[in-house]
Amino acid sequence: MIGVLARLAQDTGDGILVPAEPIQAGVTQIATPEIQWVALLPHLILVVGGILLLTIASLFRHRVPRWAYTIYTVAVAAGAIIAALPLWVRVQDAERGPFSAIAGALGVDGFSIFITVIICAGVILTALLADGYLKREGIDGPELFVLLLLAASGGTIMASANDLIVLFLGLEILSISVYVMAAMHARRFTSLEAGMKYFILGAFSSAFFLYGIALVYGASGSTNMIRINQYLASPTGVVLSENGLLLGGFALLLVGFGFKVAAVPFHAWAPDVYQGAPTPVTAFMASAVKAGGFAAMLRVFVLTFGTFSGDWQPVVFALAVLSLLVGSVLAIVQTNVKRMLAYSSIAHAGFILVGVEVATEQGTAAALFYLAAYTFMVVGSFAVITVVGRKGDGHHELSDYRGLARRQPVLAFVFTILLLAQAGVPFTAGFFAKFYVISAAVDAENYSLAIIAMVSAVIAAFLYLRIMISMYMSTDSEAVTGEPDRVPVPLAAGIALFVACVVTVVIGFVPGPITDLANDAVPFLVQVG
């Protein structure tokens, strides 16, 4: 700290920090950038909504019923979506188009708005799911909802950051909130363990990510993605392809992103954390956190470092192939359903990485469609796991699902649809998600990646079938030993399940609207004028 200050003082001495024109005593002027509040509105609604909830809950702790927190959270997230809609209209308007806000720190384009809506949808579904969970587990308090809203604001900031430092701040707002959420169920030691593991590895990866930012800053002279992009596209930037500093920065940034989106070989934390965290939090991690991570990755690599795609594509290729294969193969050997879906989410990350690797507009649109579809599929799946987990959140073995179809046919049917969607069966959202990603790879003439993705889809299908078989088949010995009671499905969780299931099926039959939106959600780096 002292070193930093000393350095500052020295720089002032060198004349670096002294403005060109002499300043009259007492009238120091700092040029503050114009702040476009409208552009900030979705983020502000989430942040202020979270802080307001914390204040209200602290003041009237025992006078507010729990369901009020849920409704409030859903309303705030819906408000953020509504605030994002006028921005979408403005961005898609041919005359006005996308723009950069606050001196180029924040980009407002179709891409950032699309991800904002996905993340808010994830928040709404998770909040509905958490309502019944908190009641069942006897965890009182609105902290989970506060953290949910704050984490969502971090995710939306990541998706719209036009500056690497802003992106880092968004990443940390998201991550730090989720560390606490993972450890929320403090009576279960596994939850604390999950929180601690996620924290140590998350902080570790953040440090790598930050070091990557520092090296890119050193190589290009700015942390602003607009200026980095211009610099790299200029003739001096081309010379940089020999520059180890820049390539080192790419590598470290990829390590950081790899950890955040749980891509192999940086996936080691994911199964443990997904298994130990409260199940609604797991749903949030698999949907919104992943969406935020991939949004930032697309923004940084495909958009900003697009001119250097030849340098980073081989690494992303390796990450994608490893995630696809390791994720789906290791998922099969698990016996814990939560762990199975954790590994399957690693395989899904591999599919989205295919969309990143091709580095085309088509690939970006395919990745966005995948994220949108996956959010509903995975939150729905974890909703079933939440209710089947029973009190204590511990019944997640494959054997706990035995005979579920006989006891609760509707729940089993819904789970079947969601699992089929994850497997990529036609007439579900999952089919088109995989189809678009693979066709983007084929159109980019990346046939090997497309084939590996298809093989991985086949391997992963076996895993989903395995869960379905245990739901629909039950041996006679099970019936003799006595079977567990029906699990109650809380109303809010039922709504979340219904919405997730309906969206998954409707997208499967009519993918057109979402496809069009994903195609319009193009990221831009707009020069600040």
Add this chain to the structure above:
Amino acid sequence: MNGGVDAAYLVLGAVLFAIGAAGLLVRRNLLVMFMCVELMLNAVNVTFVAFASALGDIGGQVAVFFVLVVAASEVVVGLALIVAIMRRKPGATADDISLMKG
């Protein structure tokens, strides 16, 4: 472009970062692991300041303050988690928090 960078500062940053990363992987005490993360973040700060000085750009120095804030908030959450774990298992090390495997 980078002619102005004093390589010694960059090497210092890299060495500190490597010590932090190695320490995190080797040590088993949760608090020490946590300190290693802080060391890594501060190593990055050294790098940022070295580049900012060489580029004559204030952006890197401002970044350091953001990093300090982030590190402080990580301390809050990290220590709270460590306290919660120590209450359940006094004297726990990284080896003790391994109920889940596979």
